Amino acid sequence: MRGQVLHPLLLRQLRRAGLSADVDDAVAFGELLKHVSRAYAEHDQERTLLERSQDLASQEMVALNDALRAERDALEQRVLDRTAALEVSQSRLSSLLSLSADWIWEQDAELRFTYVSEEFSTAVGFAPRLIGKRHEFGATIEADGEAQAEYERSVAERRPYRDFTYAIVRPDGVKRWIRASGEPVFDADAVFRGYRGVGRDVTEIIAAHQVVKQMAQLDHLTGLPNRRLFLIELDRAIARAHRDGSGFSVCFVDLDRFKHVNDTLGHLAGDQLLATLGKRLRADLRATDLVARMGGDEFVVLLEGTTDPADVSRLAGVLLGTVNQVLHVAGRDMQVSASIGIARYPDDGIDATTLLSHADSAMYEAKAAGKNRFHFHTEVAAREAARQFELEAQLRLAIAREEFELHYQPKLGVDDRAVTAVEALVRWRHPNRGLVMPGEFIALAEDRGLIVAIGRLVIKMACRQIAAWRRQGIEPPCVAINVSAKQFADDVLLADLTAAMTESSVGGGELVVELTETALMADPERATGVLEALRRLGVRIAIDDFGTGYSSLSYLKRFPADEVKIDRSFVDGLPEDPDDLAITQAVIAMAHSLGMKVVAEGVETEAQRSALAAMGCDQMQGYLLGRPMPVEDLVGRLSKAVHGAVAPVLDGPSVHVDGVAATSVGSTPVSLGSPTCEGVHMPAGCASQASASFTQ
Template sequence: MKVLFDNLSLRGKLTAIIMFTGCLVFLLTFITFLVFQRANLRTTLLQDSLVLCQTLGENCASALIFNDHDSATETLQVLTEKSNIIDSRVYTNDKRIFAAYHRHLIEHPEIDRLPTQDPLTQNFKFSPTDLTVFKQVTYQGEVLGTILLRTDLSTVNDALMRYTWMGIIGFVLYSCLAFLIASFLQRLISKPIEDLSKTMRTIALEKNYSQRVTQQRNDELGSLFKGFNNMLAEIEARDTELQANEARLDHLAHHDPLTQLSNRRLLHARIEHTLSQARRSERQVAILLIDLDQFKKINDSLGHAVGDEVLRAVAGRLKKHSRTSDTLARIGGDEFVIVLEHINSPDDVTRYLQGVLESLGQAIKVSGHELYITASVGVSLFPENGEDVEELMRSADVAMYKAKDSGRNTFRFNTPGMNDKAHGQLLLESELHKALEQEQFVLHYQPQIELNSGRIIGFEALIRWMHPERGLIPPGDFIPLAEESGLIVPIGEWVLNSACLQSKRWQAQGRPEVRIAVNVSARQFRQKTLIQTVEQALQKHQLPPHCLELEITESMVMDNVESAIVKMKALNDMGVQLSIDDFGTGYSSLSALKRFPLANLKIDRSFIQDIVTAPEDAAISASIIALGKNMSLKIIAEGIETVEQMDALNAKGCEHGQGFYFCKPMTPENLEEIYDKCWISSCPKTSQTTSAAQRPKEVTASG
């Protein structure tokens, strides 16, 4: 029953409760009515029977006195008019039947003898079918006998049966009426709750938390609806905020926070979608990889805040120039990508890029600075340069570097062979790592000669790569790649340590001290640990600092003059000699140059090559020599290949030189024979180079 009730709907439960309560009240009332009627009918019948019995007893008293049976019997015959009287008897005191009346003339076995009840306490007896009453017959206080009267209960039972049927019919009618009333009453409660439930189901299905329950009530249901609406309002506000946060997170996950352009993830998805459409329509797609030229200088010189403003300005210009169907993204620090759809030929891309480069080339005014930005662009075409995103991006990247190699502020399409070359560079970079780990690098040494005497005054350490399969690889084939990848730093440390070790090894073999010149790359010079690295190398190999010379270039120190001076003074204070390599090919100011604690200036080979035949080169060389002498610097000429070049330099006052005329770079083993045969001048013992304060304040260069 409980399970059945639990499975009913709220409407059914309320209807059942109302009907059950009403019917229960009806039944209890009806049962009470029946009990009352039964008692009332029996009481009435009992009183009538007692009165009748009393009357008959009084009438039979004389008959008992005179022992007149016939008179008593005749008196009892009046009961024939009473249809509900079954029988009656008059008993003498000795309990003999004196007179009797039987309605159906049938002897009743139970009344052949007198009842044993005490007449003082009870003078009647109810059975299921009849009522028996008896009363003593007295005369002037003397008990003459007893009269007994038995009455049929059918009239009472018939009345009760009529009431019962009336109750059943009434119950049925009442149940129907109760159902109708219950159905109406339960709707006053269940209808609002069902509406609430329906609203909840709709909200759960549609996830629309802006819906509200509109019923106005002032009872508990009204409080429930108000609370539900308040809850919906809170959920709606929370859901709105959540959706806004999700949208914001999605935007952050797929867009560059600085420029609000698509990022690499969104770009990848859009390119895949574009390629899918292009395959169906058999049309070309162009991937343009744009890299800003020299952008790092803006960040380093003007700060990242200015750099960010420049990136925003570039993004804005690219947006204005792009079509609605194009995809524009920023994938790195200063790298942008444009995906061009619906192109008919590479000429369309060319015209588009000409407009892009022209737009980017216009001045950008940022924080009081007027900046001019150029870009190098690499182009890959679908399907010519690749079938998937990675391949097309890789092809565009290769083409972009080709554009940079071609002078910047231009664009290049990916052509057959470009990727192979790039793959070769990647392979070479991987092999560079192995070469460093497996010690495939070797040092060759080229003597530096005193031109007047021909004596060896030092050596320049030059790195070579002894590849196990390719053989000897010159530095021009791998040093630029090492510089770009950052491997030049550990390679440079290896060169420094190997040169110090070789110099100390020669000294340990009894040879005089000699200066070893080691080239320092731009990336290596910028390392904060440069001073510590040089100091550790000298200590590790116990090499006197004055036997080590570090060669740096003009551009290397002019990028950040003050920082360069700090490092150079620290090295000079340590006792290490410093020289400017390839002097004359870079850019430097004499005001900055005189502040550098230098020992040597090396004239670049480009001025030496035509010094005999080209007056301009001769004049430049003479000026550098004069400049060095005025600044108390030693001059070393690079790339001397003929005796005429040596004589010309000697005539102009150049003291030292190096080149193939004297000796090619050689391994230490092959060089030792020349080392021992030549008269060698020991390297200077002074621990410090002439300081800037000791040099002439005015420097003149004569030609």
């Protein structure tokens, strides 16, 4: 092998074997072959191992690839599923939003709108360019001051806010109300990123709320603020005046004799008068003044910033002039007047209750001074108002406790002075003051709406007395009950009568209801129906104080009455006054021609009795014949009459208050426990009558 160029691989093997390329002997060659053979064997083994390793690696790669492919397929499927679910959710949300009045919005960290759903444009009626803009309160966006301040505090403090209500003014001037709720958005590092929320058009809700609020704070008849709203404004005026060191005046306006308008023309005419007057008062006052209707025929005026007596007097004079203007009501022209009480802040009070109370008392002082005038608050008026308030509270308690009793005044025949009837007069048995005469509480009861309750008690007491007489062996007389105009106008009168009659087993023939012309003429159609219902119960009907009201023959003929009572104002002038003679004679002749009995009230002299007898009057009553007395004294007098004694004029202590006569003889309440008088009998039937009256 000498001189030959060997392959590098063979040279490496020779070197491994420690041989030289120049060796020629066979031994060396044999060693060389062994090494070569071993080298190939090792090479084959390495190649096998490599191939094996490559095969294993290939299998692992295939398995890994399959796993990755499966995972990728699963991931892609999940993505597809999630995408489909998101699309369904978005579709559902879009559908719900399209059906809902709500819309959604988003703002960035600078509170600029980044998204507003299209429902917003539909709701407000136009497409405002909000994207990239902030809420700017002012010309086109309005909000209540307190609500806006709370909203701005919430945003500044990055707090959620709920139901923030504001108005957007459209380009055409129409205002739409929006109610929005929002919550702040923060990223993973708690960095503020903006707000997102919902909104809704609440224009109709706000409008409905305003209508309800208006109805709650405005008088339905006049459209003026009612008592509730006036008290709110009065408190605000007090706060302003206290803050500014200024003052104002309150004028309490009460119409004079408004009840007469209602009784004469009916409640519809009265309502028309109040509505017209309310408009005139508002028109004639200054823009800064406030007029409200407190209820009934009472108005109240707040004269802002005016306390000087001269200025207040001038404005009060304007109010009186406004009230005195001719009114066209129920097809006729008429005039009314008013009494005005004035209280000033802070001189006459520093709170609403005190100011109104003092103005009210001043108004009553104006009425007492002659009406159709104004009067400033005085301490005397305040004390009287306090007394009236206390008396009202006691009167309400008296009604609940039934602290009333009936006294009786005889009615006699004109010729023979035989007792033909008695008139029962209501008294208040006060637990501390003793017997209180009607002149002290009836007017207050009328004014405070308590007269119906007192009338109901009178009906009960009269029926109970009839039952008591029956149990005592006394033949029960007819009981005529003087029903006030308000009680007659109350729909429960018939029910009250029926209940009292049933409770005491009293028949209709034992009762007489006395009514004034004024009460009947307030609503003639209704009055006729009620009178006919009373007739069906068997109750007799008397027209009281005849001649002081309409004295209409047509209505007198129309009303089913049994008796006419001539008012004492005509009897007073007998027999000297020719006019009183003529009127009394005409009433007696007219009543007799219609088949009615005639009773003369207020007979106090023998000359009056003789004149009435000469004119054919049937019955009479008055101080000449007997003063009001307790039931015990009445029974004693009847006993004398039954035994043939001439009925004397009852003397004894008495008082006469505002034309109201009453005995001061002590008595006990009329009840089932009244003393019995064996053998004493009243004349039978309605020739013996008892009437319960409020006014004597």
